[in-house]
Amino acid sequence: MTVTTGEAVSFDEAVRANERRLLRLALMLSGGVHSAEDLVQTVLARAHRRWDRIGVLEHPEAYLRTMVVNEFLSWRRLLRNREQPLAELPEQPAGEDFSLRQAQRDAAWRLLARLPRQQRAVLVLRFYEDLPDDEIAAVLGCTASTVRSNAARGLASLRAGLPTQDEEH
Secondary structure, three states, rough: OOEEEOOOHHHHHHHHHHHHHHHHHHHHOOOOOHHHHHHHHHHHHHHOOHHHOOEEEEHHHHHHHHHHHHHHOOOOOOOOOOOOOOOOOOOHHHHOOOHHHHHHHHHHHHHHHHHHHHHHHHHHHHHOOOOHHHHHHHOOOOOEEEEEEEEHHHHHHHHHHHHHHHHHO
């Protein structure tokens, strides 16, 4: 059931408050800056047309997040863009090997990109958005047990793709 507050949030306010978070979510799902921007732009264009209904929801940001995930899952074209997101370089703590950390991040992106879309969406929502299984199920329109099985399969695939200690040396 959708709860309304009666007081509408303007579309511009919602975009200003949520655009960066939606872009980061889309980036985690798609793996590419340009694909993420396209994804969010598509969602915001669609949301703008229905903002009179979305803006009065109690949590319009959750609705926008769901729209981003659903749009990602429904894209028919293959996201073959393998660019690596480096829009914001983190500050390098003293004594840390930045190149090693970047290599690890690059490997993680490649592994995540191999997963089927549903598994990738579940893992991003669970570990990046920090959502519990029942909320992930609501976003994806499935049961919590489906979320758990997709998470288990996705994690197993990620583990299988990790190099062994013999391969590292």
